[in-house]
Amino acid sequence: MPSDSDLGAIWLTLRLATVTTLLLLLIGTPIAWWLARTRSWAKGVVGALVALPIVLPPSVIGFYLLLAMGPNGPIGHFTQALGLGMLPFTFWGLVVGSIFYSMPFVVQPIQNAFEAIGERPLEVAATLRASPFDTFLSVVLPLAKPGFLTATVLGFAHTVGEFGVVLMIGGNIPDTTRVVSVQIYDHVEALEYTEAHWLAAIMVAFSFAVLLLLYLFNPTGRRK
Amino acid sequence: MKCKLIHLFALPILLASVTAGSANADEVQVAVAANFTAPMKLIAADFEKASGHKAALSFGATGKFYAQIRNGAPFDILLAADDETPAKLEKEGFGVSGSRFTYAIGKLVLWSARPGYVDDQGGVLKKGGFTHIALANPKLAPYGAAAVEVMTKLGLMGVLEPKFVQGENIAQTYQFVSTGNAELGFVALSQVYEDDKLRSGSGWIVPSAMHAPIRQDAVLLTKGKGNTAAAALLQYLRSDKAKAVIRAYGYDL
Numbered sequence: 001m002p003s004d005s006d007l008g009a010i011w012l013t014l015r016l017a018t019v020t021t022l023l024l025l026l027i028g029t030p031i032a033w034w035l036a037r038t039r040s041w042a043k044g045v046v047g048a049l050v051a052l053p054i055v056l057p058p059s060v061i062g063f064y065l066l067l068a069m070g071p072n073g074p075i076g077h078f079t080q081a082l083g084l085g086m087l088p089f090t091f092w093g094l095v096v097g098s099i100f101y102s103m104p105f106v107v108q109p110i111q112n113a114f115e116a117i118g119e120r121p122l123e124v125a126a127t128l129r130a131s132p133f134d135t136f137l138s139v140v141l142p143l144a145k146p147g148f149l150t151a152t153v154l155g156f157a158h159t160v161g162e163f164g165v166v167l168m169i170g171g172n173i174p175d176t177t178r179v180v181s182v183q184i185y186d187h188v189e190a191l192e193y194t195e196a197h198w199l200a201a202i203m204v205a206f207s208f209a210v211l212l213l214l215y216l217f218n219p220t221g222r223r224k
Numbered sequence: 225m226k227c228k229l230i231h232l233f234a235l236p237i238l239l240a241s242v243t244a245g246s247a248n249a250d251e252v253q254v255a256v257a258a259n260f261t262a263p264m265k266l267i268a269a270d271f272e273k274a275s276g277h278k279a280a281l282s283f284g285a286t287g288k289f290y291a292q293i294r295n296g297a298p299f300d301i302l303l304a305a306d307d308e309t310p311a312k313l314e315k316e317g318f319g320v321s322g323s324r325f326t327y328a329i330g331k332l333v334l335w336s337a338r339p340g341y342v343d344d345q346g347g348v349l350k351k352g353g354f355t356h357i358a359l360a361n362p363k364l365a366p367y368g369a370a371a372v373e374v375m376t377k378l379g380l381m382g383v384l385e386p387k388f389v390q391g392e393n394i395a396q397t398y399q400f401v402s403t404g405n406a407e408l409g410f411v412a413l414s415q416v417y418e419d420d421k422l423r424s425g426s427g428w429i430v431p432s433a434m435h436a437p438i439r440q441d442a443v444l445l446t447k448g449k450g451n452t453a454a455a456a457l458l459q460y461l462r463s464d465k466a467k468a469v470i471r472a473y474g475y476d477l
Binding site for chain 2: 063066067069070071072085086088089167168171172173182185186188189190191
């Protein structure tokens with residue numbers, strides 16, 4: 001059976017994934033909208049930056065975040081000037097790391113959904129004198145719903161599975177930064193294979209369930 | 225031009241024939257505890273020069289190596305960070321019995337990247353004023369366990385524990401301190417020590433009487449039985465030349 005510290009890690013992981021996903025939906029939606037609509041030359045640059053975590057090893061992201069958020073790094077200077085202290089070894093440090101790490105998994109599905117809508121519904125809404133904001137709320141969001149669903153599920157699941165970034169900037173503090181993946185790693189390293197199996201099996205079951213739900217119920221996955 | 229091209233093709237063939245020429249040149253795969261990275265690189269280079277054998281080094285956590293070795297990893301030798309893992313491997317039949325020996329005794333240092341931050345008596349621990357103190361996970365790493373022992377002995381565990389940030393191994397712990405994210409931390413002396421002095425920052429070399437000795441044992445693995453390069457490397461580790469390198473990195477012997 002999972003121990004108290006295992007349960008603590010599970011709870012922390014769920015909290016981290018929820019906060020990260022909500023923030024990513026807020027940050028990612030305008031980025032996805034801009035990427036879907038813009039004709040600027042900068043589209044390629046921003047698109048590439050957003051996609052970077054897909055190809056970069058998490059240890060690279062984690063290492064640079066550790067440097068950037070440290071006392072001599074730009075993010076560290078900024079957070080210290082705001083009186084927030086430093087981010088490594090804190091829950092919010094993990095949130096910042098996860099936002100970078102899961103960004104493409106949220107932005108790209110939303111961007112695809114926005115692009116699939118095309119110009120026509122927006123033009124129709126405009127001729128009916130809908131304001132751009134109204135158009136976005138009553139036309140774009142409902143049409144892009146499958147994209148948002150995919151983005152939410154993938155962003156959440158990807159954050160749950162995060163390991164390398166947390167390892168680099170987390171510091172393995174119970175209930176603050178020791179997430180499930182790190183806890184499993186600790187169990188394996190300490191040769192506590194039974195405990196490792198418990199947690200790992202939960203992770204496998206969870207991941208499969210999430211993806212199954214996504215494929216079964218998301219309309220984009222089905223042929224009409 | 226043609227001439228150069230021929231040279232270009234001839235070179236690898238030449239190299240290959242030279243390597244094949246040294247009749248008993250073998251390769252040995254060594255799993256090395258993270259804290260022994262720096263000295264082992266030097267020792268392996270010297271060893272290759274002296275013997276003609278090749279030593280392929282993998283660095284990492286001893287616990288990870290244990291799991292990998294039990295699952296068929298192709299290592300010939302394990303240089304562990306402790307003495308329990310080699311003993312366990314030997315008992316379970318993955319190590320050659322009678323091949324174990326202590327190649328180094330680790331020393332612990334309380335270290336900060338900032339010069340003048342850690343006094344040479346470790347008084348900074350009592351004084352406090354820092355937000356994070358880094359140590360290796362005491363459950364996984366002998367250096368972490370030793371650090372806990374020292375803090376317990378000083379009666380400071382209750383005060384310091386909320387400030388702990390734990391690396392998965394000593395290499396990661398060093399990373400936390402060297403980037404300044406933790407003001408100070410317990411690391412292996414070998415990580416911050418070279419030519420008999422600290423490379424940078426400030427530190428308190430913890431007297432070895434304050435914790436159980438960090439005995440680091442080497443063991444010949446069953447895979448390496450009969451590998452002449454493996455036997456030669458284990459022999460070389462006990463040579464005076466290797467011992468001098470090990471001592472220069474701040475290990476006892």
